[in-house]
Amino acid sequence: MKQHKDAHEALSVVLSGQRIFVHGAASTPLRLIDGLVSHAGRLRDVEVMHLHTFGDAAYADPACAESFRVANLFVGGNMRRYYDGGRVDYLPCFLSEIPALFRSGERPIDVALIHLSPPDDHGFCTLGCSVDVALEAIRTARTVIAQINPRMPRVHGDGFVHISRIDHYIEVDDPIPEVPRPVLGEVERAIGRHAAALIEDGATLQMGIGAIPDAVLGALHGHRHLGVHTEMWSDGLLDLIEIGAVDNSRKKSHRGKSVSGFIMGSNRVYEFIDDNPSVIQARIDWVNSPHEIAKNPRVTAINSAVEVDLTGQVCADSIGHRIISGVGGQMDFIRGASLSEGGKPIIALPSRARNGASRIVPALRSGGGVVTTRSHVHYIITEYGVANLYGRTLNERAEALIAIAHPDDREMLAREWRAIRAVSG
Structure with a gap:
């Protein structure tokens, strides 16, 4: 486990041709995504895979076409403008079956980018707001890179991740993305x-x-x-x-x-x-x-x-x-x-x-x-x-x-x- 001073340094371990899983929903690791995009100049043909995420998803921008392609497990609002059915594509799969997709090796994960609450006295972080498919991504990824955030809720259940499972990490103190309540008609x-x-x-x-x-x-x-x-x-x-x-x-x-x-x-x-x-x-x-x-x-x-x-x-x-x-x-x-x-x-x-x-x-x-x-x-x-x-x-x-x-x-x-x-x- 290695701590890094910033996301650019932490993401220097990513190589061309790898598949990157990105933690989603309110647990989107925005700093790590920025760090990944900062390496666009040296990376080629990296597949980014995720469910709905927050942020501007700069890796999907046509300016990064040589560096990144995207396999959306769910096309969220931030991805719709980039979706072209080719470089930015959609992988239809029942949500309940996505973990098996990772386990089977049908879509193996090289690197998982995740967002965690801080470790407790026993060394356990949690996946906070989003356990969903991220738990299996961590279990099957060759390399796990985390941003650890004191504002991430510590949530009970299956989402405990021991700090020893993390290969590289950065510490952040960022607000968790919020969703405004809809106006009802x-x-x-x-x-x-x-x-x-x-x-x-x-x-x-x-x-x-x-x-x-x-x-x-x-x-x-x-x-x-x-x-x-x-x-x-x-x-x-x-x-x-x-x-x-x-x-x-x-x-x-x-x-x-x-x-x-x-x-x-x-x-x-x-x-x-x-x-x-x-x-x-x-x-x-x-x-x-x-x-x-x-x-x-x-x-x-x-x-x-x-x-x-x-x-x-x-x-x-x-x-x-x-x-x-x-x-x-x-x-x-x-x-x-x-x-x-x-x-x-x-x-x-x-x-x-x-x-x-x-x-x-x-x-x-x-x-x-x-x-x-x-x-x-x-x-x-x-x-x-x-x-x-x-x-x-x-x-x-x-x-x-x-x-x-x-x-x-x-x-x-x-x-x-x-x-x-x-x-x-």
């Missing part, structure tokens, strides 16, 4: 009310970050004995914990604990999770295992979509051929919730996009990826209501989806569905 609030009506007291929740998840959580303040087993969470869930609506008392797995793979939000969230034994961050192949998810009662999984076709196919990672996010854990939790006793897998989306186009469509646009298949889908929610597609024929599904589309789009959708039936019949 009436569309999101209506979706939240519809979703909350499906959620029972004692349910186990999975939902992400953004306006719709926050609207759902905001509509649950009157609920009791809710539990948390989720890929990630943020401020909206903390509100429910603080008022006692979430107490994790009815869960069968890790009762009394809020379980997740990563957390990102405001500094208020980071202060809450610091050394808090009621919060567990676990490796993502366990958190997102449908078998583990299903152990809990009434798992209610709420995920989003770009568009849903009239047979129930859900596109959630692209607009046509343009990748805007990733497969993530949607299918992991859709399947886990459906296997849970009393579980409810839900896809929630506004009836229309910002440009006014219907997001319930006769057919997915060309190039649109099917993230959740029509065989897996159960509930679809818009601001106009709930369509339960489980156990429904294709024609029954189309009728139910048309009924929750924007009123001005329903005639068009019905006409298009009649045309589809005429061709398919």
Whole structure:
């Protein structure tokens, strides 16, 4: 283990042709990324691989084309402008299966860049806000380079990393990236009310970050004995914990604990999770295992979509051929919730996009990826209501989806569905 004076010096061990894993979400090691980019002049054909990250991702800039290429496991907002499907590409994989991708040698990691809390008296740091796939990256990487930060929360669970596992490190004192809370409109609030009506007291929740998840959580303040087993969470869930609506008392797995793979939000969230034994961050192949998810009662999984076709196919990672996010854990939790006793897998989306186009469509646009298949889908929610597609024929599904589309789009959708039936019949 070697301490370095700065990130440029620490990253001098990276060689051309290597594959670099970058810790993601609120644990993005921004100083180490700057150090990596500072070596662009000498490096060639280095692959950078990660989930969603913060920062400007300068290694993806065309100015660094000879030095770096990117394999996105999730295309975050900072990467969309660089995505070209070539040098900056997307690797589709269920989030729960990414650790196996590392272990199998299918995508071996040469260097892992990670962001840690300081070591305790026994020499253990933690992965803080983001355990997810980073734990397996550390276990399989040939070289581990860390930035150690006293502002990183010390979080209980699987994310302990002994200082002896670190090959090179720098010390920083930087704020953890924060995510501002979304502004909720009436569309999101209506979706939240519809979703909350499906959620029972004692349910186990999975939902992400953004306006719709926050609207759902905001509509649950009157609920009791809710539990948390989720890929990630943020401020909206903390509100429910603080008022006692979430107490994790009815869960069968890790009762009394809020379980997740990563957390990102405001500094208020980071202060809450610091050394808090009621919060567990676990490796993502366990958190997102449908078998583990299903152990809990009434798992209610709420995920989003770009568009849903009239047979129930859900596109959630692209607009046509343009990748805007990733497969993530949607299918992991859709399947886990459906296997849970009393579980409810839900896809929630506004009836229309910002440009006014219907997001319930006769057919997915060309190039649109099917993230959740029509065989897996159960509930679809818009601001106009709930369509339960489980156990429904294709024609029954189309009728139910048309009924929750924007009123001005329903005639068009019905006409298009009649045309589809005429061709398919």
